[in-house]
Amino acid sequence: MAHASDTIIAKAPRTRRVRRGAGRQHHAGPLTYVLLGLASLVSLFPLYWNLVAASHSGERVVEAPAPLLPGPRLFDNLAFAWNQVDMGGALINTTVVAGLVALSTVLFSTLAGFAFAKLPFRGRSALLTLVVATMTIPPQLSVIPLYRIITDLGWVDQLQSVVLPSLVAAFGVFFMRQYLIEALPVELVEAARMDGAHSLRIIWHVVFPVARPAMAVLGMLVFVQSWNDFFWPFIALTPDGNPTLQVALAGLGAGNHTVDQAVVLTGALISTVPLLLVFALLGKHIVGGITAGAVKN
Numbered sequence: 001m002a003h004a005s006d007t008i009i010a011k012a013p014r015t016r017r018v019r020r021g022a023g024r025q026h027h028a029g030p031l032t033y034v035l036l037g038l039a040s041l042v043s044l045f046p047l048y049w050n051l052v053a054a055s056h057s058g059e060r061v062v063e064a065p066a067p068l069l070p071g072p073r074l075f076d077n078l079a080f081a082w083n084q085v086d087m088g089g090a091l092i093n094t095t096v097v098a099g100l101v102a103l104s105t106v107l108f109s110t111l112a113g114f115a116f117a118k119l120p121f122r123g124r125s126a127l128l129t130l131v132v133a134t135m136t137i138p139p140q141l142s143v144i145p146l147y148r149i150i151t152d153l154g155w156v157d158q159l160q161s162v163v164l165p166s167l168v169a170a171f172g173v174f175f176m177r178q179y180l181i182e183a184l185p186v187e188l189v190e191a192a193r194m195d196g197a198h199s200l201r202i203i204w205h206v207v208f209p210v211a212r213p214a215m216a217v218l219g220m221l222v223f224v225q226s227w228n229d230f231f232w233p234f235i236a237l238t239p240d241g242n243p244t245l246q247v248a249l250a251g252l253g254a255g256n257h258t259v260d261q262a263v264v265l266t267g268a269l270i271s272t273v274p275l276l277l278v279f280a281l282l283g284k285h286i287v288g289g290i291t292a293g294a295v296k297n
Contacts, residue, residue, distance in 0.1 A: 109168060
C-alpha cells in the first residue's frame, strides 16, 4: 500500500504540469504575420488593379508597362459604363435571380439533406448515388433541351428561365446531408416525434435551427455562384432585353471594331462592389456559421 501511494504521489506533479500546459494559448510569431500580410496583398491585388484600370483610359490600360496608380477618369468611366447598358436594371435582375436561387437551393437542399441523413426509406443509398452522379454531367449537355423547353413555354428573355432550372443543386443536397449526419442526433428527432410533433414542425423547430450554420454557408456560396453565372443566362437572356449583370457586361465597351478595356473593367468593378458589401456586412455571421459546427462542448 505504501509503495502504491508513493507511486501516485510521484506521478501527481507530472499530471499537474500537463493540465497547466493544456490551457496555455499559443501566440503567432512575426513570421506568421508576414505570411498573412503577403497572402492578403496577393489576394487584394487583382481588385486593386481593377480599380486602377477603371480610372484610366482604354489606351493607357493596354500600354506597357501597365499603370499601377489610380488615374483621373474613374467617375467618367463609371458614368459611361452605367449609361451604355442598362446597368441599374441588370443589378436589380441579378439581385432577384441570385436571391431566389440561393433561397430555393438552401430550402430544398436542407429538406432533401435531412431526408437522406435521418429518414430511413427504401432505395435511399441508390437515390443518393444518383443525385451525386448528376454532378459529373457537364451543364453544356442540357443546354439544347433546356432551351427548347423555355422556347415552348415562351420564357426567352424572362428571368424565370434562369431561376427555375437552378432551384436545387446536387452539391447542396450532398453538402447538407453530410452536415446533418453529424450535427443532428437521431435521438432528437425521435424525441420530437414522441412528443407528438409532425414532420413540418420537426423541420421548423429541430432541423432548421441545427442546420442554420450550414444553411448560411451554402446560401452564400450559391448566391455568389449565381451572381457570377454567365453561360446559361447569356443563352436565355439578351443584353438589350432583360439581362443580368454578366450578360450586360458582354455588350459593354464595344465600339467601332474595338473594345474599350477600361470601360469593361469598370463594369466588372460595378458588379463586384455589391458582393464586397455583402461580405463586409455578413462576413462575421458567415465565419461564425462555418465555425459553429466545429466546436464541441
